Amino acid sequence: MARGELTHHVQARIHRAVEAAERSTGLELAVAVTKVPDADTALHARHAFAHHGLHRRPTVMILMSLDHRKVEVVTSADAVALLDDDAAGRVVAAITAAMAHDGVAHAIEAGLAVLVDQVQAARPPSEADAKPQA
Secondary structure, three states, X not given: OOOOOOOHHHHHHHHHHHHHHHHHXXXXXXEEEEOOOOOOHHHHHHHHHHHOOHHHOOEEEEEEEOOXXXXXXXXXXXXXXXXXXXXXXXXXXXXXHHHHHOOHHHHHHHHHHHHHHHHHHHXXXXXXXXXXOO
């Protein structure tokens, strides 16, 4: 989901990036780009995560506060093994760095690319990827 004062083009780019990242990770991803009524972006993100029931399934939510220029990543218990706090911090850093030079869509795309890399790195190799031992 993408919300806020975004053009249709920006919303579509974010939507496509979320769908691609979901296919790559197998996680449900939620992206909210919005204005937060107070400065506590982290509290707002956790409340929205719980309110939408995202904690009940393997989900990662990225909330970008346009008015406070903050980014929060909330991860469900089922997804935390694939995206721990350090990895989530790298996602936030990628979004923040991209926002300094580019627009919202590019920042979210950059963050999602890092998220995909982090999740794939955290996954144990599958049996199909295992090399036979000699």
